[in-house]
Amino acid sequence: MNFDRIQAAAIRLNGRARLTPLLSSPFLDKIAGRQVWVKAECLQHTGSFKFRGGWAAVSALSDEEKSRGILAYSSGNHAQGVAYAAQKHGVAATILMPSDAPEIKIQNTRALGAEVILYDRSTQDRDALGETLKREKNLSLIKPFDDPEVIAGQGTVGLEIAQQAQVEGILEADVLVCCGGGGLTSGVALALERTAPHFTVRPVEPEGFDDVARSLETGVHQTNKAASGSICDAILTPSPGQITFPILKRLCGSGIVVTELEVLQAMALAFQRLRIVIEPGGAVSLAAALFHGNELSGAHVICVATGGNTDPATFKAALQTLD
Amino acid sequence: MNFDRIQAAAIRLNGRARLTPLLSSPFLDKIAGRQVWVKAECLQHTGSFKFRGGWAAVSALSDEEKSRGILAYSSGNHAQGVAYAAQKHGVAATILMPSDAPEIKIQNTRALGAEVILYDRSTQDRDALGETLKREKNLSLIKPFDDPEVIAGQGTVGLEIAQQAQVEGILEADVLVCCGGGGLTSGVALALERTAPHFTVRPVEPEGFDDVARSLETGVHQTNKAASGSICDAILTPSPGQITFPILKRLCGSGIVVTELEVLQAMALAFQRLRIVIEPGGAVSLAAALFHGNELSGAHVICVATGGNTDPATFKAALQTLD
Structure with missing residues (x-):
């Protein structure tokens, strides 16, 4: 698995995947205490980077x-x-x-x-x-994450982030990625290693399903106790992948873990300030940017909002946090 | 007011306004019976084309x-x-x-x-x-619509639509624009007259506030009875503008009028299928595309989703229509 494979995938995806926008809002910057950029992959075909x-x-x-x-x-x-x-x-x-x-x-x-x-x-x-x-x-x-072609496809998100960040004049940033098995996170990390070497990829997970954060901390594969039981259904994988973990270990900063309430608040703020719909598993990155500023450094944070396929009931629960 | 002024505004707006995406979903195409494209101006800075x-x-x-x-x-x-x-x-x-x-x-x-x-x-x-x-x-x-520079700025939406439609291979289309005083509608119509002459701009309004549709039908300025009383607060202007109406008369097809229920349904489908937040006044165009197909012609319809600044309570009411 290497950078060339991501570039090859980018050529095949050209004109097929949407070039999703990098959104921002002065209101989110104020909450986070730094500039927040959201790569809106919830606007991708089928509503996620997948x-x-x-x-x-x-x-x-x-x-x-x-x-x-x-x-x-x-x-x-x-x-x-x-x-x-x-x-x-x-x-x-x-x-x-x-x-x-x-x-x-x-x-x-x-x-x-x-x-x-x-x-x-x-x-x-x-x-x-x-x-x-x-x-x-x-x-x-076609495996969900532990597959070189899949990782290559997800890595094209990283290529776009590097280009869009350059246009915005962003020279250094933490790049927060909602992380399940690590397919997107490892692909983005590989893409940015070459195209934006001053960016640091940080995996973000929900409380109770922080296998990647713990695996990075200990250096060996850790497993989650439960298989389900979080609103972040899209990213509840038991353990980082065999292909993805070595990449994460080599390239990523430490993981960040967020609560369900923080996730719902991030979804509500994305509704209000960016006018996009993010699902819980796709909002952990924004939750980390907004509410875990003490674990970040620098003037810019880029979050991948990975998906937007959520039920009305869950979305209403998120909107409730604005009351 | 002419095309050159729109081009001049586009140069000043370059890198300042977001190039908003042209979204689509096979699920919306199925409902509409034709290909539906949504120009997501709700993703513009401050949440609207304004x-x-x-x-x-x-x-x-x-x-x-x-x-x-x-x-x-x-x-x-x-x-x-x-x-x-x-x-x-x-x-x-x-x-x-x-x-x-x-x-x-x-x-x-x-x-x-x-x-x-x-x-x-x-x-x-x-x-x-x-x-x-x-x-x-x-x-x-700075007037809300009856101002040449304002019309020129809004007209840049039309320039982008023409470019994006060309990439998608769209040769003919109805272009549905949520219409208040007609600033956006006239700007888009002027831009498309030059850049996509086979496109027909159609103003869309909510029931009870169809001054533009009636003005176009009769050829003279008509006025709405009420000044408020629709959920579509963003587009409740009493009458088309002095500058905008002659442009609308010369370039637009007939107006389309939608109900509040159709608007709420369109908002809910945009949530579910496009993962964007549209406010009621910004959703009348999509409502027309989805539920007034008999007033349209051709294989493609392009809707401008003009804004996304809505209250949680209104959005919850929209989501209710999915139950």
């Missing part, structure tokens, strides 16, 4: 692999990103989703042309189930 | 005029756009706002450095009050 990795992976398949179809497993955003990328390539997609994923994500994945197979997160082994499906139908598996 | 007109007008002042300061009157978005543009130019801004404008818009305008003076919409004459203030302090008045 479309990039999906497109990068599907477009890297041979024609023969494309004709057999692809398989993915996901709590939701990877599912939609891969399903849409596959549909646009005319490739059949089978998606394995946990039965407790937000209903809207399951519906959307089906509407994007994929065959969705549901499994029970607490009683069934996703990987074993996936392996069986893959063998039966001879499908190409 | 920043463009404000910047264009302030930047066109002489140094001497700048040193004396500017005056604006507005229900909210023009106030914020002008206040921010003035602040960035180091120009003192006095803003006359109706006392029943959304509290958040009044607060924001003050926070952007302006002196806000409130008046009672039902008992006080805004124009007379403004004239007095203007004379007393020798301020330059």
